[in-house]
Amino acid sequence: MSAPIDLELKKAFSELQVKMIDTQQKAKLADLQIDQLTRVQKLAKLTNAEISTLSDNTRLYEGVGRMFILQSKEDINNQLMDKQKTAEEKIKELEQKKVYLERSVKEAEDNIREMLLSRRTTAQS
Structure with a gap:
């Protein structure tokens, strides 16, 4: 009777390990995306601050591909x-x-843990 319990625990542990590895990878990816979006947000904020110091009749060009x-x-x-707002919303979603x-x-x-505790109490009985 000990063998089925061991197999069941082994299977549960392996599933947990796979789930934890997958979750850690997804969390790292989310962290990287949050960092990237934070940089985009800061860049947009700094650019906006610089543009606000310019006079209204200053000619401004937006880079699109290889043209302006x-x-x-x-x-x-x-x-x-809009860039700042979108980045902020995506950051919230990722968090x-x-x-x-x-x-x-x-x-x-x-x-x-509950499974282990229940097995221990069953084994002791």
Whole structure:
């Protein structure tokens, strides 16, 4: 009777290990994406601050691929604000995803602990 219990525990541990590795990889990816979005957000903020110091009749160009397009100061300002807002929203989503991943791993660990405790109490009885 000991062998089926050991196989069951071994299977549960291997599933937990796979889940933890997968979750850690996803969390690292989320961290990298958050870092990248933070850089995009800072760049947009700094660019916006620099543009705001320019006079309204200054000609501003937006780089698109290998060419530059004449844009109004207001249009560029709106684009930069949109970039900041989009980056902020994505950062929030990624942070929520990370919390969910961490919670799911913790639940899986708790389930295995409960399984171990129930096996110990069954074995002692």
